[in-house]
Amino acid sequence: MCKRNGFTLLELLVVVGIIAFIAILVFCARVFMLTQNRTKRPPNEIRCQMNLKQWGLIWEMYTEDNNGYFPERVWVWQQEVRRYYVDPKICLCPTATKPYNEGGRAPFGAWSREDDTGKTISGSLGINQWVLNIQGKQTVARRVPAYLWRTPNVAGAGNIPIFLDCTITSATVWPEDTPPEFDGQFWAQGQGGSIDEMRRFCVNRHDGFVNSLFMDWTVRKVGLKELWTLKWQREYNTAGAWTIAGGVQPGDWPGWMRRYKDY
DSSP states (O other), rough: OOOOOHHHHHHHHHHHHHHHHHHHHHHHHHHHHHHHHHHHOOOOHHHHHHHHHHHHHHHHHHHHHHOOOOOOOOGGGGGGSSGGGGGGGGBBBBBSSGGGGTTTTTSSSEEEETTTTOOOEEEEEEEGGGSSSOOSOHHHEEEEEGOOOSSSOOOTTTGGGEEESSSSSSOOOTTTTOOOSSTTTOSSSTBBBBBBBBGGTOSSSSEEEEEEEESOOEEEETTGGGGSSSOOSSSHHHHHHHTTTTTOOOOGGGGGGSSSSSO
């Protein structure tokens, strides 16, 4: 009888094939893990978007209960919808929870106000005042009645912001509003609160983005420069001076914003 001293060529090929297959699986697993780590969103961004999704349900229920219309009031929006939610934490972006009167600083601060009952309410989200159903035919604080949305039942709802990261309770945006000269500048110096109110929404809370609820009840993050391309009111020019279509140049933006994506 002949004694066998080694492997056949077929056996060697099988072993090499198995090793190669295992190596491919390990490589693919490592690539997948690296990809997941790179695309993993920060916890605060996720929590902020979850809060906004709850607000989507709240505003949808509110409009359904009010003949399809948004509220009229803008001072403290919580008191208009207080019966639709319980947890006050959903009024806050998780990156901005400390009230200004307790040492909070924009963009990572929260506003506090008293409602009609004298109760102090805090928040770091704000409403687009153009969605409101303000009564009367006179322009109030630059809010032209004909430009108001009033109801979510409109075309192009997916590009109309309702509720988003904000340094104060609300804002009335115009396409000519200029960007903040520094991160957290939400009052237009020497001009009052009725000009450049885009600055209230243009806050760097999520690495060049803010989170926004849209009129079709979807939630997504919006680039800081992208804010000027949204349809804030019925006559808003989405190709205004602060958009690529309107001719803005990278050097036109304040220094702190130049590294962010253009739109």
